[in-house]
Amino acid sequence: MTGRTQKKGAEAARELAPGQSPELLKALHILTRDGQLNADSLRKLKQVNHLARLLAPAIEDVLARFGDPVLVDCGAGKSYLGFVLYELFLAAAGKGTLHAIESRAELVEKARALATRLGFGRMAFEQAEIGAARPPPRVHLVTALHACDTATDDALALAIRHGADHVAVVPCCQAEVAEQLHRAEAPAPLLASLFEHAWHRREFGSHLTNVVRALALEASGYSVTVTELAGWEHSLKNELILGKKVRASDGKARERLFALCEAAGVKPKLVRLLWPARPAPAGLAMDG
Numbered sequence: 001m002t003g004r005t006q007k008k009g010a011e012a013a014r015e016l017a018p019g020q021s022p023e024l025l026k027a028l029h030i031l032t033r034d035g036q037l038n039a040d041s042l043r044k045l046k047q048v049n050h051l052a053r054l055l056a057p058a059i060e061d062v063l064a065r066f067g068d069p070v071l072v073d074c075g076a077g078k079s080y081l082g083f084v085l086y087e088l089f090l091a092a093a094g095k096g097t098l099h100a101i102e103s104r105a106e107l108v109e110k111a112r113a114l115a116t117r118l119g120f121g122r123m124a125f126e127q128a129e130i131g132a133a134r135p136p137p138r139v140h141l142v143t144a145l146h147a148c149d150t151a152t153d154d155a156l157a158l159a160i161r162h163g164a165d166h167v168a169v170v171p172c173c174q175a176e177v178a179e180q181l182h183r184a185e186a187p188a189p190l191l192a193s194l195f196e197h198a199w200h201r202r203e204f205g206s207h208l209t210n211v212v213r214a215l216a217l218e219a220s221g222y223s224v225t226v227t228e229l230a231g232w233e234h235s236l237k238n239e240l241i242l243g244k245k246v247r248a249s250d251g252k253a254r255e256r257l258f259a260l261c262e263a264a265g266v267k268p269k270l271v272r273l274l275w276p277a278r279p280a281p282a283g284l285a286m287d288g
Ligand SMILES: C[S@@+](CC[C@H](N)C(=O)[O-])C[C@H]1O[C@@H](n2cnc3c(N)ncnc32)[C@H](O)[C@@H]1O
Pocket: 074, 075, 076, 077, 078, 079, 080, 081, 101, 102, 103, 104, 107, 128, 129, 130, 131, 144, 145, 146, 147, 148, 151, 154, 172
C-alpha cells in the first residue's frame, strides 16, 4: 500500500457513490472500521461502483417494466457487487430480487449471514456451479464480474436461457480457447500465424473468446456494446461486454460466429452450450 493509494476519512468518502453508505462498505470490509481505504479495497470499490454506474440504465429499465425484477450475479465471490446493487437500486426501489450464485460454500454462508444482519431481505444466495444453478425461470439482468475462465460462458448461457433483458460480463483469465488453438488442426492460413507462439495463443485466445461471446449474444438477439470497465491502473481484466435483448435472434450473427470458429479451428464453451449439436472443427476432439 502506498501513500498515494491509501485514502482516509473525507478522501475515502469521496469514492462513495451517491446513496452509498459507509456502513455497508465497512460490513463488506472494503472500508476499515475507521473509514480508510487501502489500495486493494480502493481498486475493488472503483470497479464495483463503476459497474454499478454503467448498469444504472439497465437496472432502472427492468425496475420500471417489471413488478419484481430478478438480478442474477454469477461467480459472486463475497457478493460486493450484489450488496452494492441492492443498496443503490433495489432497496431504494422497494422491490426486485438479487440472486447471487457462487460455488464456494464459505463465501455463500458469510454473504447470506451479512444480508440477514443488514436486513437485505430480497437477496438470495445459491451455492452452486453456475452451469447447475437454479435461479428463477425468468431473470431480467445477469452480471458476472471476473468469473473465472469459462464461468463467464456459463453466466452468458444462463442469461440467454433465462430470457435476461440485460447482461453485463467482465471476463477473467481465459485458458480454454488458447489450448484449443494449440490443438487446432486446420486453421485458415491467415489466422494460423496469429497464434503460432504460446504467448500469442494466450492473448489471441482471450481476444477470440470475447469476440465469440459478443457474437453469441448478437446471435441470441442482443445488441452488444464492448467497452472498458475502469482505467487499466485498476485492473488488467477490464473488458466489459454489455448486452441488451432487442430481438428473438440474429441468423447472420450466428453464421459469422460459426465461420469465425471454423476458420480458427475452435469450439469455445459458449458455442458448445448454445449449439451443442454443431460439430467441432476438424481435429478438435471435444469432451464437454
Ligand atoms: C475472481 S472471483 C470474483 C468474485 C466477485 N465477482 C468479485 O468481482 O468480487 C471469481 C469467483 O467466481 C467463483 N466461481 C468460479 N467459477 C465458478 C462457477 N463455475 N460457478 C460458480 N462460481 C464460480 C469463484 O469461487 C470466485 O468466488
